[in-house]
Structures are given as C-alpha cells and as structure tokens.
Amino acid sequence: MGPWREVRGTWRKAFAWGCLLRALGLCCQDTQGGPLQALRQCDLGLLLGAPLPGDALQRVVGLLQRHLHGLEVDKEKEEEGAPPPKKIQREFPVRPAMKSEASIPYLLCPSLEHFRDHYLVPQKPLVLEGIVSHWPCMKKWSVAYLRQVAGSRTVPVELGSRYTDQEWSQALMTVGEFIDRYVENEFPDHTGYLAQHQLFEQIPELKADIGVPDYCCLGKGDEDDITVNAWFGPAGTVSPLHHDPQHNFLVQVMGQKYIRLYSPQQSERLYPHEGHLLHNTSQVDVEDPDLETFPQFQAAAFQEGLLGPGQVLFIPAGHWHYVRALDTSFSVSFWWS
Ligand SMILES: O=C(O)CCC(=O)C(=O)O
Incomplete structure (x- = not known):
C-alpha cells in the first residue's frame, strides 16, 4: 500500500479486522504452533492496523498470553533437573576515558x-x-x-x-x-x-x-x-x-x-x-x-x-x-x- 502514514484509516481498520479473523482461525486449528502464530497476527494488527471496537486485538492477546504461559509452566516442570543453559561470555566494551x-x-x-x-x-x-x-x-x-x-x-x-x-x-x-x-x-x-x-x-x-x-x-x-x-x-x-x-x-x-x-x-x-x-x-x-x-x-x-x-x-x-x-x-x- 505504501508508507504507513499514507494508508487510509479504513484500510488500516480492514487490515486489523483481517488480522483478528486470521488469529481466530489459527486458534481454531488444532496445530501445535497455532496460538503463537495467532499472537503474531494480533501484533501485526496492533502495529500496522487501526484500533478495533472493544480493544478486540488486545483482548485476544491477553487470552493467548495466558494460554501460552500455562504451556510454558508445564514445559518448565518437565525440564526440571535438566542442566542450566550455557552462559554467554561477552567481552566488556571499552569504557570511555572521561574528563x-x-x-x-x-x-x-x-x-x-x-x-x-x-x-x-x-x-x-x-x-x-x-x-x-x-x-x-x-x-x-x-x-x-x-x-x-x-x-x-x-x-x-x-x-x-x-x-x-x-x-x-x-x-x-x-x-x-x-x-x-x-x-x-x-x-x-x-x-x-x-x-x-x-x-x-x-x-x-x-x-x-x-x-x-x-x-x-x-x-x-x-x-x-x-x-x-x-x-x-x-x-x-x-x-x-x-x-x-x-x-x-x-x-x-x-x-x-x-x-x-x-x-x-x-x-x-x-x-x-x-x-x-x-x-x-x-x-x-x-x-x-x-x-x-x-x-x-x-x-x-x-x-x-x-x-x-x-x-x-x-x-x-x-x-x-x-x-x-x-x-x-x-x-x-x-x-x-
Ligand atoms: O538511548 C539511546 O540509545 C538513545 C536515546 C535517544 O536518543 C532519545 O531518547 O532521544
């Protein structure tokens, strides 16, 4: 469509509705990455679209976050006892000499x-x-x-x-x-x-x-x-x-x-x-x-x-x-x- 600020509000709203519908479709599919992909769709709608009535995208994000958080807690329980992840050693950047x-x-x-x-x-x-x-x-x-x-x-x-x-x-x-x-x-x-x-x-x-x-x-x-x-x-x-x-x-x-x-x-x-x-x-x-x-x-x-x-x-x-x-x-x- 061109630069974001030049796209008409009605198109941005249509884009946000599209993202919401797509997100809902992804939630209905019984695939493993569905909720994560749905969250991405909602974020695209929030970033590039226009606000929807009732803050619909934010509300779906809230539901998806809670669902995903529940999955993570289950995963953490499964992983208890596994060795801790490798820590990355970064070199300290040069400290400036200051006057x-x-x-x-x-x-x-x-x-x-x-x-x-x-x-x-x-x-x-x-x-x-x-x-x-x-x-x-x-x-x-x-x-x-x-x-x-x-x-x-x-x-x-x-x-x-x-x-x-x-x-x-x-x-x-x-x-x-x-x-x-x-x-x-x-x-x-x-x-x-x-x-x-x-x-x-x-x-x-x-x-x-x-x-x-x-x-x-x-x-x-x-x-x-x-x-x-x-x-x-x-x-x-x-x-x-x-x-x-x-x-x-x-x-x-x-x-x-x-x-x-x-x-x-x-x-x-x-x-x-x-x-x-x-x-x-x-x-x-x-x-x-x-x-x-x-x-x-x-x-x-x-x-x-x-x-x-x-x-x-x-x-x-x-x-x-x-x-x-x-x-x-x-x-x-x-x-x-
Ligand atoms: O923290 C930075 O890297 C830049 C911050 C800055 O330029 C700003 O806040 O205007």
Whole structure:
C-alpha cells in the first residue's frame, strides 16, 4: 500500500479486522504452533492496523498470553533437573576515558522550582537521582522478565549497531528472538536495537511498570502529548550524535550508558548531514572522529557522563546527544514540550 502514514484509516481498520479473523482461525486449528502464530497476527494488527471496537486485538492477546504461559509452566516442570543453559561470555566494551571538568551535573530530587529555574529555563542538562526509584520496573525488569512477559510478542527492531551505517535495517521479530539473536548471542558484532515508539501501548504489562517523571508537569501539554520510547539492546549499541525537537527525560532502567552532550550553539562544529532525512544527525563518529574531514569537531565543547539504573538524564530540546550502551541496557525516554 505504501508508507504507513499514507494508508487510509479504513484500510488500516480492514487490515486489523483481517488480522483478528486470521488469529481466530489459527486458534481454531488444532496445530501445535497455532496460538503463537495467532499472537503474531494480533501484533501485526496492533502495529500496522487501526484500533478495533472493544480493544478486540488486545483482548485476544491477553487470552493467548495466558494460554501460552500455562504451556510454558508445564514445559518448565518437565525440564526440571535438566542442566542450566550455557552462559554467554561477552567481552566488556571499552569504557570511555572521561574528563571530570566536563561532567554532567547530578542532583538528588531537586524541587520543581529549582529544576525549572536552573535547568529547564536556561536549557541545561542534568542527571536527576531518586525520582524513579519507586517505579516497579527498577526492581522487576531483567532480560528473563522481558522474555517472560513479552517473549512471544512481535515487535519492530533495528538491526546494525547505529542507524547511520549502510548495513542498518529494520525487521519484525519476537522479543524472544531478539534476545536470543542480539542480546544473548555468541557473536557480539551482530548488533540490534529494540528502539520502539509503540512498545508500551502494545504491551500494557510493561507500561504498568513505569510512570511519568513528575517534572513533565512543567511542560505545556498534558500527559497524552508525551511520547514514551523504549530502548532495549546489548552492550555496544550506539545512538549516533543527533538532536530532537522536544525535551527528553531518559530514564535508565537496566545497565549503564555512556552519554555525550553538545549544546545547540556547537552545531556548526558537529557537521550535520545534509538533506532532510538526517539533518538532525552529525556525520562525526563521536568516539573515533575523522579530524581531517571534520577538523572543527575537536573544538566543540561538550559534557559527558555515565547513566546507570535509577538515574534520569534531562536533555533539553535541541541538545545534541550521543549514547553508547556499556552493558545490556533498557532505557525509557519521555519526549515532552
Ligand atoms: O538511548 C539511546 O540509545 C538513545 C536515546 C535517544 O536518543 C532519545 O531518547 O532521544
């Protein structure tokens, strides 16, 4: 049909109905993989279709999940006593050498007024601590937990370590397949990123484990205007240096990330790509810059830091940010205005 946003709503609704009927048909067949295939159909309907009356697709997903979970419990009982699965040894990625004079400041639970006057209004980055420690995800989430609640769900993933690479592509696969191939795989150079705009709408069990940072109330819009993104991937995934039009609270749930920030005043030294698609992305590889081609990059002032579980990075709108995961990592970002 063409690009998703150009497909008329009636067609998307027809597609969602088609997925639902197909899923029901698969459930009626007495084949072994039927429920899993039905779940995939529902996910395709949720991802590509339009909402159906009574949230029909989500409800069928709930029923299928419960059925599949029951099968898994039976399988686990059967497998009790079997040797534990082989653990994959990954090499630790290089830890960056950081300059302490350029570090991003940290504050423990500042008041709303203090944050507004000293960081939001003057557009200064900050790492906030102690503001999300009570969210259930902080205690609950692990690779095993994600596999348990979302393992059979089909989601879009990005393949390749950074979206500016020639070999970068996108694919649909289940969260379980993503974990097997890219998070727990034996070939660390095969990198994938589950960087997803709809994950929390598609999988309400995960949405129930997160909140919205209180400081978002300083924005002009209401809660529905906040875009919540999931960023799950292995050590070594990189988000190349880029900027976004909205403020961001990047909440770190699992693992550590190295962060580099440049203010919008440095833009000329950062060599943004020409052309519409990547105009918000720098051509420079931040940790291995080609200074012959991009000589001004050396003079660009920056701030840097590590972001660990429970910490929240405030990235003001328009600020350039570069992110590299040092471990298997899950972050949740909140874009707000
Ligand atoms: O965590 C990442 O890799 C990138 C996060 C990001 O770019 C964003 O939230 O805008």
